[in-house]
Amino acid sequence: MNFQPHADDTPMPVVDLAIVEANLKRMQAYCDQHGLKLRPHIKTHKMPGLAKWQMELGAVGITCQKLGEAEIMIDAGITDILISYPLIGPVKAARLAALARKATLAVVADSTLAIDTAAEAAEAADAPISVFIEFESGGRRAGVGSPSEALELAKRISGAPGLIFGGLMTYPLGPEAAALIAAAQSLFAAEGLAIPTISAGGTPRAFHAHEVPGVTELRVGTYIYNDRNTVGQGAATLDDCALHIEATVVSRPTADRAIIDAGSKTLSSDLTPGGAARGYGLMRDYPEAVIAKLNEEHGIVDLSACARRPEIGETVRIIPNHVCVVVNLHDEILMTRPGAPDVLMPVDARGRSR
Structure with a gap:
């Protein structure tokens, strides 16, 4: 048998950094080729050192799923973060405000309460916070169900002191996403409201992101290690x-x-x-x-x-x-x-x- 164990004690997760490097460079090259901003999701590796490596190779920032992850990354010196999870209530607002004083932050919302939470944080921090509208595109979890709902929330964000409308966000990048993006672009344009970024996620469909018109940013996490x-x-x-x-x-x-x-x-x-x-x-x-x-x-x-x-x-x-x-x-x-x-x-x- 050719396999030589690395771990002195088991069970132990073991990572081959040569494969990690190849995976990171492959995804960054794909995004560069197709003019996509890469904002990798750190929920897969959860290590500031790997997040910094991703940014050194060309990522525009990182994506975190929870405030706790963002706190770790900001403490390590990473200062451009999207928290791709709706934050609700005064406790989350206080923690978000503390981070907004230290970093450039974006969050997502699919309700007025999530927008109000971000606005409370921006006011407390005296710092702007970008808010993306999440739309549902086949995953059947969080996200508004129609472009018209997204538009109404975007207007609320644009009118709220301290908030910036960041754009639209979805996961997964499945067949429903393209139709919803096209409809949203048409509706927003008719209202004279620009969509600065359209952010899509998911490693399984990552190398097809350029096939969906309108997508400008890619959020992927698993690609750094891959799995079964x-x-x-x-x-x-x-x-x-x-x-x-x-x-x-x-x-x-x-x-x-x-x-x-x-x-x-x-x-x-x-x-x-x-x-x-x-x-x-x-x-x-x-x-x-x-x-x-x-x-x-x-x-x-x-x-x-x-x-x-x-x-x-x-x-x-x-x-x-x-x-x-x-x-x-x-x-x-x-x-x-x-x-x-x-x-x-x-x-x-x-x-x-x-």
Whole structure:
């Protein structure tokens, strides 16, 4: 077997920085080629050092999902941030105001209450805050449902002291997005209201963003590491997956069953969308194996289809189904690069769910 483990102890997430660099440069080159601003989402890696690397390569700023992530990034010196999540209420307004005194901030809204929260923060900070209107384009989660709703909210933003209308934002960049963008552009133009930025997100469709007229900014996160989901959706190959989990086979109760020391607290309980692939991750060196069940600390592996099977004590590497969740489960990640010493790095913004 050619695989040489990096981790002295397991389970451990391990990142190949050479693959990370290739992934970052590929996405930046795509955006540069098509005149798109790249604003990467840091929810995948949660590390200021990687965020700064993305910006050094040409990203215009970063995207955070929660205020807690933005607080970590601003403390590390990153000062151009979009928080792509509706913030509601006075507690969020106070925290947003504290950040607006230190950085250039944008937030999103799909309600008058979210706009009022941003306005309260801008007044308290005595600093402008940009507000994007989120519209729903197939994900069936947050976002207004029509261009007319977006227009009414945009007018409210434009009339609010301290707020700047930043543009429109959506996720995912699916088939519905193009029609909604075109309709919104027509409606806003008729009202004489410019749309400064149209921001779209999602790694699986990232390399098709230029095919949607009107999109000017791309928000992507998973592309930095990739995972089994992005591979299954054709957005990456296994060789583009920069992060894997190193786990140890701790038991072989039967010939067809192995137990690894990576359970739901290591791999998460996420499956691939629509059951496209079986199990809770791909064992890279035993692709016929199925991680069939997870307890908190146990991974139960079905080896019945394997011609070659791992032994007790063997270290195996696993490509996660959904890498963003996996990263958030770990305090540290082992960073590797061929020819350089391995370095254990903290995941600074992990657990920042508020």
